[in-house]
Amino acid sequence: MDNHNENQKSKEQGKAAMNKMEIKDLAVFYGKFRAVTDIQMDIQTNKITAIIGPSGCGKSTLLRSFNRMNDLTPSARVEGQILLDGENINVPGVDVVDVRRRIGMVFQRPNPFPKSIYDNVAYGPRLYGVRRKNDLDEIVEKSLKQAALWEEVKDKLHQSGLSISGGQQQRLCIARALAVEPEVILMDEPASALDPISTLKIEELMQELKKEYSIVIVTHNMQQAARVSDYTAMMMLSKEGERSGTVIEFDDTKAIFTRPKDKRTEDYVTGRFG
Amino acid sequence: MTAHTTAHQTNFQKLIEKNHASVSLRRKVTNAVMLSVTGLMTILALIPLFWIIGYVVYKGGQYINLDFFIHTPRPLGMEGGGVLNAIQGTLIISGLASLIAIPPAILAAFYAANNPNTPLGVVLRFSTDVLSGIPSIVIGLFAYAIIVKPMGHYSGFAGAVAMAMLMLPTIIRTTEEMLKLVPHTLREASLGLGAPEWKTSISVVLPAALNGIMTGILLSVARAAGETAPLLFTALGNERYDLGLIIQSGIAQKQGFFEILKRVFDQPVDSLPLTLWKYAQQPYPERIEQSWAAALVLMIVILLINIFTRLWVESRKRRLQG
The missing domain is CATH 1.20.5 (Single alpha-helices involved in coiled-coils or other helix-helix interfaces)
Known part of the structure; x- marks a missing residue:
């Protein structure tokens, strides 16, 4: 792959052995309730990292702290370090707007704005001051192509983003996230509301996207995690009777699914398959 | 079995x-x-x-005809004459009332929807409920006390203020309800792209809720346009009111735009419900007949507002759903 892409090659060499993100001693509180605790995790450049685990163990909460989306929940508080290229973004004074541009997010249900397909994709670039029509046209086309949606919508760019199918809407949302040229893409169960064919398309798309981006995906679907990801974090409630979620095992996806070290991981992974 | x-x-x-x-x-x-x-x-x-x-x-x-729409009232005993003054009055009072009421109502609704549990949000919700329960005649009396009395004369402006107060609670509540219906995920998508709250509100939440908001506004306008009580001692009524003449004479006297605007709103104005009410209690058959005709025109105006609203909402819905 690298032979075909000089640019990519130099990029990887430049950042060799460097993690895109590093999470250290992270804990998330809702009021006094400690929802997520003691998280240590690395997000590697140009890899897909999956977060799996049972419902209610804090997967989405953890993901949402990566781009400071938890700021939007008034009672939420995030402690610990979140390093993006070595710089802690979980400190006051960091430009949240810039963090969210560099770390994009795709949500569980397709949520295109009630605007045209074009305006959906152009929304982000316009926020950052891109005004000229030529520039916008270029960004829109490039983003839609990256999201593997261009061929399907190029003749109806000015139709409503809600007029296309659910799977197409989700790819539109991915294109919308790509349009601001993020470095990391967070995906919160991006295919859970989609049919199997649309799911497959999203998964194929992720394989394409990881050549240029670092991806973190939360998923309920263990087969999906096994299929698409390079690394897997297994989350569970930390102790019996306690309500805090934590990462109990973080490893190569293959290792997690074939020879898990933690008994709970093994139970979870095999239980669902068996 | x-x-x-x-x-x-x-x-x-x-x-x-x-x-x-x-x-x-x-x-x-x-x-x-x-x-x-x-x-x-x-x-x-x-x-x-x-x-x-x-x-x-x-x-x-039976009594409606073209004259009815294009002439002001004629003295009793004379043939013809219409209620042009009242039609114009209803339109300009409703128009000005909308201008006064809509912007603050929508902004207040945004505040209440985004900060539902803050003290100000709670007070706003409670007050709009109280305000919507105040009888319209009391609102008219209030406008009389704070505008008509200090100014020393009745005016269309005073009528519009009274009507705006009547519209406020309805618009605030419907707008707030519509804003709350906008899926949270839409806001998150915009905020997740780095958009600030105000930008998200204006360019994502407002368009998503606009159909419902417009419906609420126009229904409240239609409702207010049919009110008599708040205009009784504010707009009063004016049989010689004629927008065309006011504008013509204003131009003839080389008055500026604002001077003409002042003349439009700074004098007593009639309205369809007022005309209906006044004519219906007179002993003259032709006035009674005109009262019925005014009732029909009023109903048509309100019906048109309703139909227009539904058509607009439908076409916008179709456009958004593709």
Whole structure:
């Protein structure tokens, strides 16, 4: 792959052995309730990292702290370090707007704005001051192509983003996230509301996207995690009777699914398959 | 079913089978009775509506003609004459009232929807409920005290202020409800791209809720346009009011835009419900006839506002859904 892409090659060499993100001693509180605790995790450049685990163990909460989306929940508080290229973004004074541009997010249900397909994709670039029509046209086309949606919508760019199918809407949302040229893409169960064919398309798309981006995906679907990801974090409630979620095992996806070290991981992974 | 009675049946199953016929009949009878009762009541509830519309169309239709729309009232005993003054008055009072009421109402609704549990949000919600319960005649009296009295004369402006106060609570509440219906995920998508709250509100939440908001606004305008009480001692009524003449004479006297605007709103103005009310109590047959015709025109104006709203909302919905 690298032979075909000089640019990519130099990029990887430049950042060799460097993690895109590093999470250290992270804990998330809702009021006094400690929802997520003691998280240590690395997000590697140009890899897909999956977060799996049972419902209610804090997967989405953890993901949402990566781009400071938890700021939007008034009672939420995030402690610990979140390093993006070595710089802690979980400190006051960091430009949240810039963090969210560099770390994009795709949500569980397709949520295109009630605007045209074009305006959906152009929304982000316009926020950052891109005004000229030529520039916008270029960004829109490039983003839609990256999201593997261009061929399907190029003749109806000015139709409503809600007029296309659910799977197409989700790819539109991915294109919308790509349009601001993020470095990391967070995906919160991006295919859970989609049919199997649309799911497959999203998964194929992720394989394409990881050549240029670092991806973190939360998923309920263990087969999906096994299929698409390079690394897997297994989350569970930390102790019996306690309500805090934590990462109990973080490893190569293959290792997690074939020879898990933690008994709970093994139970979870095999239980669902068996 | 009864043929399959076997030793394996439980007592419960036997009971069900024994009672099957009578239970089933009772269920059918109950269903038929309730269906006819509710159906009958539905028809009863519709009777006043169609009776009113039919009666007004029948009575008003006899006396309505082109003159009615293009002339101001003529002195009693003279043929013809219309209610142009009242039609114009209703339109300019409703228009100005909308301008006064809509911007603060929408912004307040945004505040309440985004900060529902703050003290100000709670106070706003409570106050709009109280305000919407205040009788419209009291609001008219209030406008009289704070505008008509200090200014020393009745005016269309005072009428518009009274009407705006009447519209405020409805618009705030419907707008707030519509904003709350916008899926949270839409806001998150915008904020997740790095958009600030205000930008998200204006360019994502507002367009998503606009259909409902517009419907709320226009229905409240239509409602207010039919009110008489708040105008009784504010706009008062003015049989010689004629926008065309005011503008013409203003231009002839080389008055500026704002001077003309002042003349439009700074004098007593008539409205359709006011005209209806005044004419209906006069002893002259032609005034009574014109009162019926005014009622019909008022109904048509309000109906048009309603139809326009629905068409606009429908076309926008189609455009958004593709």
